[in-house]
Amino acid sequence: MRVLADDAVKRTEAAEALSALFREHALGLTRLAFLMLGDRGAAEDVVQEAFYGLYRAWDRLPSHDNMAGYLRVSVLNGCRSVIRRSRRAPAPIEVVSAASAEAHALLGEERREAVAALRRLPARQREALVLRYFADLPVNEIAKAMGVSPGTVKSTTARGLAALARMLREEER
Amino acid sequence: MNTVEQQLRAELRAESELITQGSLRQPDFRQLDDPAPARPLAGELAGGGRRQRLAWLAPVAAAAAVAVIVATAAVVSRHGPSAGPESNGAGKPTAGEINAVAAFSARDVWAVGSLNLDRPQGSDASVPLVEHWNGFKWRRVPVPADPALSELNAIAGTSSDNLWAVGGGFGAFKPVILHWDGRAWRVQRLAANKAGNLRAVAVTSATDAWAVGQTGGRVPGALILHWNGKTWSKVPAPAATGDRFLSGVAATSARDVWAVGSAVDPRSSSSGLYIIHWNGSSWTQVPASHLHAVQPVLESAAAGPDGTIWAAGLTDGDHTATLLMRWTGTAWQRVAGGTRGLGDATYAIAVLSARDVWAAGGGASDRNTVILHWNGTAWTRIAAPGATFPGRINGLAATSADDIWAVGYRGADGYAGVPQILHWNGSKWSRSFGPASTSGLNETSSCGPYCNDSPPSNTPSP
Numbered sequence: 021m022r023v024l025a026d027d028a029v030k031r032t033e034a035a036e037a038l039s040a041l042f043r044e045h046a047l048g049l050t051r052l053a054f055l056m057l058g059d060r061g062a063a064e065d066v067v068q069e070a071f072y073g074l075y076r077a078w079d080r081l082p083s084h085d086n087m088a089g090y091l092r093v094s095v096l097n098g099c100r101s102v103i104r105r106s107r108r109a110p111a112p113i114e115v116v117s118a119a120s121a122e123a124h125a126l127l128g129e130e131r132r133e134a135v136a137a138l139r140r141l142p143a144r145q146r147e148a149l150v151l152r153y154f155a156d157l158p159v160n161e162i163a164k165a166m167g168v169s170p171g172t173v174k175s176t177t178a179r180g181l182a183a184l185a186r187m188l189r190e191e192e193r
Numbered sequence: 194m195n196t197v198e199q200q201l202r203a204e205l206r207a208e209s210e211l212i213t214q215g216s217l218r219q220p221d222f223r224q225l226d227d228p229a230p231a232r233p234l235a236g237e238l239a240g241g242g243r244r245q246r247l248a249w250l251a252p253v254a255a256a257a258a259v260a261v262i263v264a265t266a267a268v269v270s271r272h273g274p275s276a277g278p279e280s281n282g283a284g285k286p287t288a289g290e291i292n293a294v295a296a297f298s299a300r301d302v303w304a305v306g307s308l309n310l311d312r313p314q315g316s317d318a319s320v321p322l323v324e325h326w327n328g329f330k331w332r333r334v335p336v337p338a339d340p341a342l343s344e345l346n347a348i349a350g351t352s353s354d355n356l357w358a359v360g361g362g363f364g365a366f367k368p369v370i371l372h373w374d375g376r377a378w379r380v381q382r383l384a385a386n387k388a389g390n391l392r393a394v395a396v397t398s399a400t401d402a403w404a405v406g407q408t409g410g411r412v413p414g415a416l417i418l419h420w421n422g423k424t425w426s427k428v429p430a431p432a433a434t435g436d437r438f439l440s441g442v443a444a445t446s447a448r449d450v451w452a453v454g455s456a457v458d459p460r461s462s463s464s465g466l467y468i469i470h471w472n473g474s475s476w477t478q479v480p481a482s483h484l485h486a487v488q489p490v491l492e493s494a495a496a497g498p499d500g501t502i503w504a505a506g507l508t509d510g511d512h513t514a515t516l517l518m519r520w521t522g523t524a525w526q527r528v529a530g531g532t533r534g535l536g537d538a539t540y541a542i543a544v545l546s547a548r549d550v551w552a553a554g555g556g557a558s559d560r561n562t563v564i565l566h567w568n569g570t571a572w573t574r575i576a577a578p579g580a581t582f583p584g585r586i587n588g589l590a591a592t593s594a595d596d597i598w599a600v601g602y603r604g605a606d607g608y609a610g611v612p613q614i615l616h617w618n619g620s621k622w623s624r625s626f627g628p629a630s631t632s633g634l635n636e637t638s639s640c641g642p643y644c645n646d647s648p649p650s651n652t653p654s655p
Binding site for chain 1: 197198200201202204205206207208209210211212213214216217218219220222223225226288309319436438509538555585604610
């Protein structure tokens with residue numbers, strides 16, 4: 021019984037720590053996932069999944085430092101798997117996302133051309149650009165989050181930006 | 194006039210503000226504790242079976258099935274061996290790069306990299322690229338389709354019937370190893386559930402090879418795999434402060450192997466070098482002191498036939514600069530680079546002897562290629578016309594002082610890169626593979642970026 025009681029205390033502590041982390045980081049992470057996926061519901065689900073995953077792993081982690089970085093990598097993994105699953109969908113489904121409709125409504129006639137162009141980039145370039153220009157992470161941190169070398173981050177970012185510039189130019193014509 | 198960066202930054206912020214704190218549901222963590230107790234988390238978040246056990250995940254699956262990201266045609270390489278121009282409409286190559294090269298003779302050179310396919314919206318369709326030079330021309334060699342494999346990062350071997358190529362994919366984060374037995378490339382079976390990406394390979398014999406890179410997952414680390422003639426198995430990496438990456442490996446014998454990379458402190462995001470040595474029985478970390486470098490990162494290592502060892506990389510502080518280091522026999526020593534260009538970085542190195550070393554990379558944001566030569570006393574920048582263009586050199590290989598190969602990509606501002614292979618014949622650099630410019634290859638070229646649009650002018654004669 022003693023063991024069970026200790027366990028219950030541990031679980032309560034973990035739940036409290038996770039709730040605090042959620043209050044601090046959930047907004048930023050959901051925004052990150054939303055920019056990656058373009059869909060609010062999917063972004064919220066990926067973020068919830070990341071927090072639940074951390075809660076389950078909590079007692080086995082050697083350290084509870086840098087949980088923000090841990091959650092960010094979880095969220096990016098979750099986004100990648102949503103993108104992978106969607107790519108395997110049997111039939112092409114054209115969906116005008118509620119989010120982009122809402123965005124247009126909020127902005128009046130002004131379209132977010134760069135964000136629209138970003139959605140047409142390969143996932144890797146999109147991820148590098150969102151981490152750089154939205155999350156404002158340094159190259160080393162992006163490399164860690166993406167699981168590639170810092171050199172690759174630089175070239176991926178450079179090429180993503182170049183492709184974006186080209187798309188924006190073409191749109192102007 | 195706003196730059197693209199400024200526009201993107203502003204739009205991302207505006208778009209992100211569609212998500213507000215008030216809209217988020219605080220999760221109830223304790224609901225996970227019962228009825229089914231939490232199970233140990235195995236492997237990747239993306240991996241598999243445990244999902245269904247949790248009731249709250251059902252809506253995720255439903256959301257994913259709706260496929261908000263527009264999904265269209267499947268990637269052709271998923272369904273068969275990939276070789277030659279990807280023939281269906283979804284598979285036309287639009288860009289790519291060569292990451293590494295291995296040269297055995299003037300008539301036997303291998304280059305590996307990846308091609309980006311003309312992709313459906315939102316997808317990341319890259320396929321591995323393997324090219325072989327037979328002394329006359331480059332020919333694309335088919336590789337088996339593997340869903341985890343979208344890029345090959347390195348190639349090495351003892352001869353043209355014992356070659357290893359390593360790489361991985363972006364989404365899958367699974368290391369992939371291919372072997373060439375003289376006739377075909379085959380995917381090697383790795384122990385299950387290894388997440389990560391392989392960035393370098395070194396081979397000393399048919400029964401001894403090393404592949405290094407980084408593990409995937411949420412706690413990144415160095416990944417070291419060893420081939421003993423029968424299987425690839427994981428070897429633990431020596432501990433270091435922070436998250437470790439390995440990017441290069443070089444061997445002079447089975448008892449003298451160096452692997453290089455960097456270790457990033459997760460809290461400060463500052464990096465230090467991570468250099469480790471294998472003495473035949475264990476890996477140990479070797480310190481590199483007196484670097485005078487901010488955020489140093491090593492990208493590659495090479496060993497010459499005389500045992501000379503060099504490593505190349507960059508310092509990644511406020512100003513990027515080349516980082517060139519040699520092993521003196523007792524310590525790693527930084528040697529001043531032959532470039533004063535702020536922003537220059539080296540990603541590749543090839544050693545012929547203690548007095549003949551080549552290093553290469555790219556200038557700031559890959560605005561131009563960088564090629565450097567070491568004559569035993571100093572590094573000199575080679576500003577040859579055939580070797581200087583917008584883009585970057587990723588890999589180098591040398592069989593003799595007048596037979597050097599440099600691989601990478603050409604990419605001007607506003608265009609995705611295209612694969613390039615250059616050759617040094619002892620007096621000049623010339624282009625051996627890939628289009629001469631990035632304009633016109635995206636749409637007009639019928640054979641994509643991997644055709645020779647003009648005969649190589651100065652390649653080794655058979």
